[in-house]
Amino acid sequence: MVALVSVTIAVLATVDRFVEREREWAHGGDQVAVTVEARLPEPDQVTGTAAALGWPHATDRVRGDPDRQSVVLRLRWSGPPRKGSYQVMVLDNRNSPPRALSPEGGSDAAGDTGFNWADAYEVLAARYDWLADTAAREESDGTESGAPHAGAIGTRAIGDGSLIAVFRLDPGALPLDDPSRLVVAFCHVDADGEVRWAKRVPVPPSY
Numbered sequence: 001m002v003a004l005v006s007v008t009i010a011v012l013a014t015v016d017r018f019v020e021r022e023r024e025w026a027h028g029g030d031q032v033a034v035t036v037e038a039r040l041p042e043p044d045q046v047t048g049t050a051a052a053l054g055w056p057h058a059t060d061r062v063r064g065d066p067d068r069q070s071v072v073l074r075l076r077w078s079g080p081p082r083k084g085s086y087q088v089m090v091l092d093n094r095n096s097p098p099r100a101l102s103p104e105g106g107s108d109a110a111g112d113t114g115f116n117w118a119d120a121y122e123v124l125a126a127r128y129d130w131l132a133d134t135a136a137r138e139e140s141d142g143t144e145s146g147a148p149h150a151g152a153i154g155t156r157a158i159g160d161g162s163l164i165a166v167f168r169l170d171p172g173a174l175p176l177d178d179p180s181r182l183v184v185a186f187c188h189v190d191a192d193g194e195v196r197w198a199k200r201v202p203v204p205p206s207y
Helices: 002-027 043-052 119-127 129-134
Strands: 033-039 070-078 085-092 102-108 111-113 152-156 160-168 182-189 195-202
Touching: 002 195, 033 182, 033 195, 043 070, 043 160, 070 085, 070 182, 085 102, 085 129, 085 160, 102 152, 111 152, 119 129, 119 182, 119 195, 129 182, 152 160, 152 182
Parallel strands: none
Antiparallel strands: 033 070, 070 160, 085 152, 085 182, 102 111, 102 160, 182 195
């Protein structure tokens, strides 16, 4: 009888953890308020735009690319602090599924931050249909490789923070003149590198 009770308790605990994890995937970002400001500067204006949005020493860190349109973002968020990091992606919502833009780099209160991509992030494509473009690709030899253009810019998961980030469209992408056609994925990755949730953040038009 004792063994049966122990097994029952273990099963119930497993079910509870599963339910809680599903709830976190769906609503984990609800406690974080995120706002986005986006600019679409000409290549020779990327440096100045990043500086105007708050990137220190942007003249030494940021350049435009005449062959690829740049998107410069400023994100601000407010919510409970968490262990780990926030990872930020930008996607072109004119495509279905939205097409991930290539990250170039970013800057937060701690200084410049680079970009990255980890195999663990590929769970995002399985959990959110709007992030399907970040899934691994099957090669002709049957092996899989990460999405070649997918990438995220990381920042600390502090309670109140901001990030300036630069992304670029693919060389063959149609010119973008309305930033509201973009969408931001604001993702929490815990201290062990496990993705906890992603929050879809709309980008307002520029005025």
